[in-house]
Amino acid sequence: MAKKLQLTLKVWRQPSGKAEGRIETYDAKDIPVTASFLEMLDIVNEGIIADGGEPIAFDHDCREGICGMCSLTINGCPHGPGKGVTTCQVHMRSFQDGDTIWIEPFRADAFPVLKDLMVDRTAFDHIIQAGGFISARTGSAVDANATPIPKPVADAAFDAAACIGCGACVAACKNASAMLFVAAKVEHLGMLPQGKAEKDRRVLSMVRAMDDHGFGNCTNQYECEAVCPKEISATYITKMNRDFAAASVKEAVVTEF
Amino acid sequence: MVSDISKDMPDSKIPSGPIAEKWTKHKMDSRLINPNNKRKYTVLVVGSGLAGASAAATLSELGYKVKCFCYQDSPRRAHSIAAQGGINAAKNYQNDGDSVYRLFYDTVKGGDFRSREANVHRLAECSTEIIDQCVAQGVPFAREYGGLLANRSFGGAQVSRTFYARGQTGQQLLIGAYSALSKQIAAGGVEMYPRTEMLDLVLVDGHAKGIVVRDMVTGRVHSFAGDTVLLATGGYGNVFYLSTNAMGCNVTAAYRAHKRGAYFANPCYTQIHPTCIPVSGAYQSKLTLMSESLRNDGRVWVPKKAGETRRPRDIPEDERDYYLERKYPSFGNLAPRDISSRGAKEVCDEGRGVGDTGLGVYLDFAAAIDRDGEDAIRERYGNLFQMYEQITGENAYQTPMRIFPAVHYTMGGLWVDYNLMSNIPGLHVLGEANFSDHGANRLGASALMQGLADGYFVIPCTIANYLAGETPGTVTTEHEAFKKVEEEVSQRIHQFLNINGNRSVDSFHRELGLMVWDKCGMARDREGLTEALKKIPELREEFWKNVRVPGDNNNVNQELEKAGRVADFLEFAELLCYDARAREESCGGHFRTEYQTEEGEAMRDDENYAYVSAWEHEGVGKEPTLHKENLEFENVKLAVRSYK
Structure with a gap:
């Protein structure tokens, strides 16, 4: 025994x-x-x-x-x-x-x-609702093989899509930042061709929703990556910061996009 | 009481005409609701798995007002997420001869000829659109280097039609549906109620017009009224206590609807998966599935003599029984799920099972490692070996894995017609919660397909056939029917909290699960089922006298949540056994030991049992009434499955 x-x-x-x-x-x-x-x-x-x-x-x-x-x-x-x-x-x-x-x-x-040990993580759902999707109305899709997606791109998108939304990244961070969670979704969708149309709007509104819900900023400690059960890489945060900067500039000079 | 075939069955509404034209014809004949009027109708969707989330999102896109409910803290966590293998679709991207008709044929045959041809053909038709839809949402299916979608083969098919996303296909599809749902929540089209459990169905003038729920954070019992109710609440595998289902999966929503008059169809069709990690002790809370693909290289065996105590590596070759290879020389270790599962049970019943509990068989990779090298095996199954080690602490490269069958999926469910509506007008049932597409046995990679077909493509069309005949918004929660059901639900909660007995809810659930597993699991017989039908009411009686539910109803109370679910399982288990006893044949996941060939194969009785058993509730502890829907096979010829 x-x-x-x-x-x-x-x-x-x-x-x-x-x-x-x-x-x-x-x-x-x-x-x-x-x-x-x-x-x-x-x-x-x-x-x-x-x-x-x-x-x-x-x-x-x-x-x-x-x-x-x-x-x-x-x-x-x-x-x-x-x-x-x-x-x-x-x-x-x-x-x-x-x-x-x-x-x-x-x-x-x-x-x-x-x-006791139960917490309310609906803030994560609100962040997804702010833009964590591709607007593809049911019935409107083209044939699945119409747009080839290079395997390395598909694989990288997959690595980000593996996020299970548990919130360990937030709990581990001394700033309670949700950057890894948000970056994983922003990059999963933003890397794929079908997600490009809404890329700028997505990153701006998801990051703002994150701020509105009281999550802190990222100070590059990488505790999030260390505890992530799906081992999502913090490099997605870097990519998201770049996308956010680009989208912010466009937003400042273009009224609609 | 057994009624004559089909006499008092509601109309299944299967369209006339050739099989390949039925769905097209039905879509054309279906009623339409003007876009401006759709927003006047409220649809209540219970459950947020693949079927529920896809239905809620799509109906909202069409303009209906949707309210969606789930017991988890977020709709993203529904148990569809745990599906590993893949999703079938008749795309024929591999040019290997696949077609809608072939997928239809394989599914009817795989279901051991106990499903409705028309529903299955529609499922096969919708399969291709599902893949298109999911890719458009950003679901990262596996791809080839050229950038096109990859496929693999799965059980019960000779073509490669399974689309997959590593070992997490269910997760990726669910996140796709969840993102579509989130989009509609943000747009104001769906109101989402997480941590909210449906505890009863409300009927007004015989129509399903609302639900009573409990807010799992505050304990508040309250109601929602709608013009129609959709149940997408999954299967009932947890009646066995141990299964591969999530801890919270339960039969309550479906069973409450059954008690309000909905027929429950074919509950005895339960699927037992042969390759799960065995139980390690009485404390075990759930079972973990290991992909069936392991049987491509692993050899299944047990010691020849009972009570063997030597370590597996010390047992010489001639004292081992490779029983699948012995009994099924042509299929060997790749015999189908039901047959492999029963084989394991047999050898364990003979006392030859392995591991501390004696409930396990070896799955040995030594021969494959000798042949191909450890690296090749690691390449193929590395993640599975790792998962096995995490749970058992054993290194399967050095010692054989131990596996045992576990309850995995339930093919039975609430009876529905071609519109996915139950015999209660206005009550629609989707996904695993209904009975219609998988017959007596579900093929791998078909559950995800069915959940999404129902939610994305079937119900958005068929729901208007009911709603167009209804004046929207006529019923509110002020109606006395709501007050009455709310009162009954509150009364029951009060009762749970005031029994103050000596046993925990889990202890009852475990005892029930063991009993049902023993008498109505992999192999069943009349005697055992009759015994279970005597013992289940006794256990139920003890539960209501002696269960202890601590705490109160003004707060989170997980014991109270479980008590409600187990109380329903204690009634549902009886229905399961009645159905298993009444079906005097063996088919798919239902194996009656009295009905087998000399070689121990399942013996179907098409002459007397080619029907759907739809049960009507007659009161707790009373024998339910059986209604029969005759199954017509106009396209697929009835034949015996053989794997010798």
């Missing part, structure tokens, strides 16, 4: 968005090393329910690293130990018997806490 761990958890508990939060201590006993991090929390929650308490609330859904819902800061690091993984892909074999584990939500002013 699998080895078992005895752990101490320090967990952020906050009854609601308006209430004060604090760190609570829990014993996590007999945790199999084969369990996932979220299954460890399930086990702890079963114990809390049995003792008449309220279980720890946390967001999660697919539990296979693709939906972007899980969002825990584990020992100070969004999505915890390991490179290129989401919280739900962390397994308990990454920890040692006797460890103390600190578990907090993704923290940022633009991501208010809803309860």
Whole structure:
């Protein structure tokens, strides 16, 4: 049978968005090393329910690293130990018997806490609504092979499109900047020929929406890239800055585009 | 009670004429609504996966007022996102003889002749437009060096018609639909309600005119009225507790509609995928799929003797049983999903399963590594080996993988006619939530195709056939029907919170899942199903006496959310078993051990069972009434599938 761990958890508990939060201590006993991090929390929650308490609330859904819902800061690091993984892909074999584990939500002013470890990331949806799309009305498309797209361009667009919108980049940044998230979408669409028509308008309005929602600026620390579960490169931020500058100049001299 | 075939079934509204002209004819015969009048109609869309998001975006583009609801924190997270493999389309870009007709034919045959020909042909027709639409939205499908789209082959087809985006096709398609939805939200055409769960359907004069929801942040129970309701709420795989579905996937919306009168069709058609990572312990919360492509190079085996304790590498060749190669010499390790899954169950039932739990079989790459070298295998499957190591901590280059089948997709769902409308006027059902296109077994890369066909191309046309007959905006939430259903929903929430029993919601869900898996999983028989039908009500009774739901209803309460879903699964499981017991044949994902050939193959009974089972709810704990829709096969000849 699998080895078992005895752990101490320090967990952020906050009854609601308006209430004060604090760190609570829990014993996590007999945790199999084969369990996932979220299954460890399930086990702890079963114990809390049995003792008449309220279980720890946390967001999660697919539990296979693709939906972007899980969002825990584990020992100070969004999505915890390991490179290129989401919280739900962390397994308990990454920890040692006797460890103390600190578990907090993704923290940022633009991501208010809803309860315990759950945060509200609708600001991300608002940024996408500001321009993170190609206006292609259903039924209006030409044949899919009408416009060849060179493989390197398609691949680079794909690397940016891999973003799952989890918000780890924001939580890791000391400025709570959403630049990696915004750049990934701006560049995914802007690189493709079908996205060129709206390129300038897109970058201007998405960056402005980001500012309006209280995300900070980028100061080139690259924590975002380090914690990104899809390993999206910070070079997209550089590209977006260039696109933003070009679009701003055009906006200043051309009234409509 | 079993009614005569088709006698009291609602009209399936399949257009007349040759198969290839039905959809064109239907579009021409469908009613139209003047653009100025469309904005007077409100459409409620529940679910924001491929079917829901594409429908909400497209209907809004047409001018309808749309309100869209999802339980996740953002519509971008619906479980369509997890589909890995690809999406089929009859583009024939490879010039390998593909056509709309061939895709239609493969899908009907793959569904083991239990789907509606007309629906499947329409699906095949829409497939090509889907690819065009997605590319226009910026979906980064795989491309060749010349810049044109790449294809690969998938199970059940001999042509290369699958479009893919690395191993994340579902994600990229969903982000495409989500971006179209976002565009319409920004334009004011769609009001989006995330973290909002539909808990019941409201009928006014027999028509679906609204829903009751719970705001999952504040706990508020309230209603929305509309001129029609679209359910795009996915499948019911989580009735088994462990499945490859997301944790939140549930049957509540569909089941609540069923309790309000909608027929539930073919619930026993469930798909079990053979290559998943096995369960590692009782704490396990979900199962992870490993791409079927691994079986191209991996050899499946178990030890010959039961209770084997040696490490796999120490078991000599002549003490291993490569059971798929032994039983199906021509297909070997590439036998279809249902057959491979059952093979694994059989050897585990004999006590020859591997791993701590005994529920697993080896998928061994040693021979392929010897033959082609480790680098070649890494090139082909590197990301999968990495994922396997992440979850199990084992290096599959050095020791065989352990795999086991898991519930993956459900072909059954709410009964719909050709317009995607259920037998309740005004209630439309899209995507995995309906029953219509995959028969008894879904082929790989067809789920994404169906969700998007329904949302982008079918419902935008067919919805007018209902709405044109309705005066818009006649019903508001002030209507007494809304107050009544809201009251029932609030009452139920109150009940959950006040049972104060000794068992958690999850413990009931696990017990139910194990029972359904055991009696109504990969192999079923009358005796086991009858036993399950006795035990499920007992468990349900205990649930209502002994469940503990902590907290209150003024806040986020995840235990309360789960309690509502599990309570519905506890009723739905009975329906599933009734259907599985009534279908006295084996077909596709439904394998009855009494109905098999001497070699253990599924034995279909076309003479007596070539029909859709549509069940009508008669009350909790009462046997539902079966209605039958006869399936006519005018184009594809009924034949036996063989993989020897």
